[in-house]
Amino acid sequence: MTRLIMGRLAEALAALLLMSLAIFLLSRVTGDPVALLLGDGATAEDRDLLIAQLRLDRPLWEQYISFLGNALTGDFGQSVAAGRRDALELVLDRLPASLSLAGVALGFTLVTGIAMGVLAAITRGSAVDLLVRIVALLGQSVPAFWLGIVLIYIVAVQWGWLPTSGYGTTAHYILPALTMGTFTLAAVTRLVRASMLDALGSEYIKLARIKGLPEATVILKHALSNSLIPVVTFMGAFFATMITGAVVVETVFAWPGIGRLAYESIVSRDFPVIQTVVLVITASFILANFCVDMLYLAIDPRMRDRG
Amino acid sequence: MQNVTFRAALVLLALFVLTAVFGPYLVEHDPLKGSLRARLEPPLWAGGTSEHLLGTDRLGRDMLARIVSGARISLTVCVVVIAIAGSIGTALGMLSGYVGGWLDRVLMRLVDLALSLPVILLALLVGAVSGPSFGNIVLVISLVLWSQYARMARGETLRVKNEDYVDLARTSGLGHVRIIARHILPNIAPALIVVATLQVGVVIVLEASLSFLGVGVPPPNPSWGSMVADGRSYVVTAWWVSLFPGIAILLVVMAVNIVGDALTDRINPALRGRTA
Numbered sequence: 001m002t003r004l005i006m007g008r009l010a011e012a013l014a015a016l017l018l019m020s021l022a023i024f025l026l027s028r029v030t031g032d033p034v035a036l037l038l039g040d041g042a043t044a045e046d047r048d049l050l051i052a053q054l055r056l057d058r059p060l061w062e063q064y065i066s067f068l069g070n071a072l073t074g075d076f077g078q079s080v081a082a083g084r085r086d087a088l089e090l091v092l093d094r095l096p097a098s099l100s101l102a103g104v105a106l107g108f109t110l111v112t113g114i115a116m117g118v119l120a121a122i123t124r125g126s127a128v129d130l131l132v133r134i135v136a137l138l139g140q141s142v143p144a145f146w147l148g149i150v151l152i153y154i155v156a157v158q159w160g161w162l163p164t165s166g167y168g169t170t171a172h173y174i175l176p177a178l179t180m181g182t183f184t185l186a187a188v189t190r191l192v193r194a195s196m197l198d199a200l201g202s203e204y205i206k207l208a209r210i211k212g213l214p215e216a217t218v219i220l221k222h223a224l225s226n227s228l229i230p231v232v233t234f235m236g237a238f239f240a241t242m243i244t245g246a247v248v249v250e251t252v253f254a255w256p257g258i259g260r261l262a263y264e265s266i267v268s269r270d271f272p273v274i275q276t277v278v279l280v281i282t283a284s285f286i287l288a289n290f291c292v293d294m295l296y297l298a299i300d301p302r303m304r305d306r307g
Numbered sequence: 308m309q310n311v312t313f314r315a316a317l318v319l320l321a322l323f324v325l326t327a328v329f330g331p332y333l334v335e336h337d338p339l340k341g342s343l344r345a346r347l348e349p350p351l352w353a354g355g356t357s358e359h360l361l362g363t364d365r366l367g368r369d370m371l372a373r374i375v376s377g378a379r380i381s382l383t384v385c386v387v388v389i390a391i392a393g394s395i396g397t398a399l400g401m402l403s404g405y406v407g408g409w410l411d412r413v414l415m416r417l418v419d420l421a422l423s424l425p426v427i428l429l430a431l432l433v434g435a436v437s438g439p440s441f442g443n444i445v446l447v448i449s450l451v452l453w454s455q456y457a458r459m460a461r462g463e464t465l466r467v468k469n470e471d472y473v474d475l476a477r478t479s480g481l482g483h484v485r486i487i488a489r490h491i492l493p494n495i496a497p498a499l500i501v502v503a504t505l506q507v508g509v510v511i512v513l514e515a516s517l518s519f520l521g522v523g524v525p526p527p528n529p530s531w532g533s534m535v536a537d538g539r540s541y542v543v544t545a546w547w548v549s550l551f552p553g554i555a556i557l558l559v560v561m562a563v564n565i566v567g568d569a570l571t572d573r574i575n576p577a578l579r580g581r582t583a
Contacts, residue, residue, distance in 0.1 A: 011416065014416075015419075018420060019424075022424075023429075023432065026429060026433055027436055137564060138557075138561070141561035142560075143515050143519075143535075143556050145515075145516055145535060145536075146549070146552075146553030146556065146557070149535065149542055150550070157542075157543055237423075243425065244428065245427075247427050247431065248427070248516055251520065252539075262428065262431050263431075266435050266521065266522060267521070269435065278429065281425055281428055282424070282425060285423050289423055
């Protein structure tokens with residue numbers, strides 16, 4: 001057990017290292033960082049100074065080591081656009097708004113998706129099942145940025161039921177959370193429906209029915225609890241989808257999170273901030289995957305007994 | 308019923324491909340040239356003229372012509388990404404399954420890692436450094452998507468590598484490369500085609516999202532994503548600019564998903580709903 005956990009931890013750290021290398025290479029090799037950081041009005045001395053500061057005259061591997069060292073001590077550079085503010089501070093300021101939105105979206109997605117999946121599975125072949133499957137198909141196919149615009153136009157502008165965008169009250173959460181969760185909602189629904197159908201056709205469910213247990217117990221306790229394991233497996237992927245979707249959704253709804261920060265930094269060509277956002281998010285991805293692995297160990301006895 | 312939707316989806320996909328290939332030669336307007344006298348004209352049924360069936364955008368460019376050219380951009384990105392990601396992923400996956408051992412373990416960890424890369428953010432990073440370009444989005448999307456082929460190719464290789472015909476090929480003295488190329492690849496191809504089909508939808512949405520954010524296909528090329536972005540700021544007065552390209556994305560992706568699901572069912576029913 002301990003060995004297994006340590007193994008996973010080592011893997012997570014290796015993943016973090018590889019990710020940082022990928023980000024470093026993508027940002028240094030595909031363009032000219034000096035031109036990016038200095039802007040148009042810089043002199044040749046400015047340029048030389050910056051090259052020395054960033055150690056861009058050193059070989060690539062030395063640059064990577066110092067990049068890594070700076071990142072470990074929390075030094076991600078300064079924002080070019082937002083008055084030389086510390087890039088990490090800027091990102092951390094925006095983090096709570098993003099996390100709360102992603103949390104609401106994930107909660108809504110899981111509850112609704114599991115309910116819809118169970119409903120479709122127990123009414124297999126009926127009109128309800130068909131409806132759920134159509135909703136899931138639509139949810140899987142609709143691009144989030146477009147759905148957000150359509151929802152703003154219909155629900156907020158035409159009907160005037162909810163605010164068009166911004167941050168503050170509970171009502172502000174509804175449209176962005178819905179937009180952010182739609183794709184994952186479809187995925188959860190399909191997953192739960194498929195595994196519920198498997199479970200309902202299995203021997204242990206037949207046994208539970210023969211034993212004369214009430215149908216609700218059979219479905220909710222026996223079939224559902226087994227059908228939720230695949231949902232846990234995909235939790236890491238769901239979280240990833242949400243955070244990636246945050247860039248688009250927060251941009252559409254003017255939500256003051258890190259996704260919108262990333263977008264704004266693109267527009268103002270604020271490279272240190274974008275790099276920090278990407279690093280912080282990939283790190284949180286890896287952390288989330290690690291947590292899911294641990295959760296998996298906790299709920300699945302077959303995994304626990306191994307290692 | 309199942310069959311009807313499947314056929315409808317196939318027809319829709321065929322229509323998409325035909326539009327992408329031949330459409331640009333058939334529409335009368337230039338998707339890049341607008342007329343300032345014809346700015347934001349509504350579609351025909353909302354008070355517009357038959358000159359611009361789907362209306363015009365902010366620069367007076369014909370929406371229909373732009374959507375048709377957008378289809379070509381979408382399809383091109385799909386074909387290039389799937390060719391790159393598919394060939395790299397398949398090669399590495401077959402190698403991983405065939406050789407096994409530490410190589411297999413390392414490659415599969417890389418696959419896990421690639422699967423969890425935040426595509427849109429990496430694209431923002433690359434876009435920030437070197438500006439929007441066709442090559443960049445293809446690079447970033449491929450960097451993430453190869454892993455799905457690798458995972459599938461590995462699993463399938465493990466399934467077939469101990470089949471009699473592979474053993475027979477081995478005992479008859481064929482080299483490893485030949486066994487992989489001639490005897491394993493043809494037998495695992497159907498599963499890989501399913502992955503490719505399901506990815507068409509993913510690639511279209513990714514390309515559109517990146518173009519929407521301004522780091523995808525560079526303007527003035529009419530990507531469906533950047534068209535939605537164009538119309539965003541005047542959605543209240545000119546809803547058609549954002550609406551139509553979005554519907555185009557929705558229809559194509561939905562058709563791809565229906566076809567992909569049906570193929571998955573046919574090849575491996577156990578995977579139904581599991582390709583999230």
